[in-house]
Each structure stands twice: as C-alpha cells, then as structure tokens.
Amino acid sequence: MVPIKTYKNGQVIDIRTGELYDSIVEICNEHRLTNRALAFAFILYNYKNPQIYKILDDEDYWRALNGTSGRYLTVFYISQPDSYFGQDLAESDGKEQRGLHGLMTYEQLVPLLKPYFQLDEKIDLPAVLFFQEHNGLLTDYFLLGLDENKLEESFWELQQYIQTAVDNLEMIKKENHQNSHEIFTQLKLGVEGQRTKRKIFKATQSFPLQLFAGWITGKV
Numbered sequence: 001m002v003p004i005k006t007y008k009n010g011q012v013i014d015i016r017t018g019e020l021y022d023s024i025v026e027i028c029n030e031h032r033l034t035n036r037a038l039a040f041a042f043i044l045y046n047y048k049n050p051q052i053y054k055i056l057d058d059e060d061y062w063r064a065l066n067g068t069s070g071r072y073l074t075v076f077y078i079s080q081p082d083s084y085f086g087q088d089l090a091e092s093d094g095k096e097q098r099g100l101h102g103l104m105t106y107e108q109l110v111p112l113l114k115p116y117f118q119l120d121e122k123i124d125l126p127a128v129l130f131f132q133e134h135n136g137l138l139t140d141y142f143l144l145g146l147d148e149n150k151l152e153e154s155f156w157e158l159q160q161y162i163q164t165a166v167d168n169l170e171m172i173k174k175e176n177h178q179n180s181h182e183i184f185t186q187l188k189l190g191v192e193g194q195r196t197k198r199k200i201f202k203a204t205q206s207f208p209l210q211l212f213a214g215w216i217t218g219k220v
Contacts, residue, residue: 028074028133037074038169038183040133043158045126051154052126052146061155068162072169075162126154128161130187134180142188144195157198164194 031037045052055061056077069075124145131141144161148154168190172183 024076025133025136025138028138029136031074032133032180035177036071038072038172038177039074039165039187040131041073041075041162041165042129042131043075043077043126044123044129049126051149051151052158054151055155055158064155065159065162068159068166070166072166073162128158130165130184130191132180132184140181140184140188142192144191147198160198161191161194164190 028037028040031040043052043056047053055065065075123143126146128144128146129141130144132139146154146157148157165187168186169183172186176182
C-alpha cells in the first residue's frame, strides 16, 4: 500500500498527457521485476461511498489491508482530493515499501483508465478493478463490485477479496512468476468464486428459517 506522488520532479502530474498512466505502469513493472507483486488492483469509489473513505483513512484498517496485500498484490486506491502522493511512513531507504497507492479522485482517474482498459461499461461504485501488467502494458482486467454499505462489513468484504486474491497468487510456483496471463486467470477464478460464495451465503442467511424448517417437517 504505497502512495504515488502527484508531483514528479517538482511538477504536478497532468493526467491528460498519460504521465500518471506511465507512472502506474512503471511501478507495476518494478514490482513484478523485484518480486513484490504478481498482480494489481484499483479500489474505485467516490463521495457516495463514505465507508471506503473511512476505511482507507483509518490507520488500523489501512494497516490490515496493507498486511493482507503483502508481496503478491499491489493495490492502488484513490485518495482524498486534497491529498498528494505523499511520503511512505515506513520509508527507510528512500523507496516506497507498501502495496497501496494513493491516486487523485475517481472522476479524474476513470477517464485515464478507460482508454487503456477499454472500460466502456458503466461502473457501479464502489468496486475493485483487478488487472495485470506485462511488458509495460496494462493487459487483463475484471471489475468486482463491492456490496456492503456499513463500515465494518465493508472492510471485511474488501479484505476478504484481497486475501482470496493473495491466497491464489501464493499458489503460483516461482518458475511460473513470469506467466502473467495464467497468473491472472488463477486470481480471477479465485476472487470471482469468493464473490459467488458470499452472495450464496447472504441469500441463505436471509432465507426465512422457520419456513425452511416447515418444509423439512412437512408442516407447511
């Protein structure tokens, strides 16, 4: 979880020129080459999703997500609009050490992402955009909607998806770490499977228990 700086060489990055995109790709490429990540994700949200703001602004929640993403998944997120891509708090050698990156606002970011990911569909927020980088290009991707609205439930939902992604990436053998497409395929299967389980579980939990018991006993 590493903030990207909005300033480069003392100048504000102009997202319209693709400079921010180049910075993102540069970080992704570096993390892959130095075995700090096998895949990547954006947390997308706006002012209508205050629970996500609170999660990323809370030190305890933030540290938990940082620890969960670990060395397998680099997660970018959109910071408060008055934030800048600041110094890493755990910085010791002049280089960032985390896997979460702060990015401007959603409204500024999406127009930048759409041409590179061909995001023509409407994006319902909040969401996580999982993606892959290969040879300086952003390649495979998929969007995952976040369903919870309450702060605590929203945190556990987000952490669970990140943990599932990491669990699947951990199973990739070291000799296959350069096979970016297969890595992403395994990540996608795991995370989408976890979302299906969550939806089934929620549907089961909301099912009228007394009615179900009546069916079993034949008293309905």
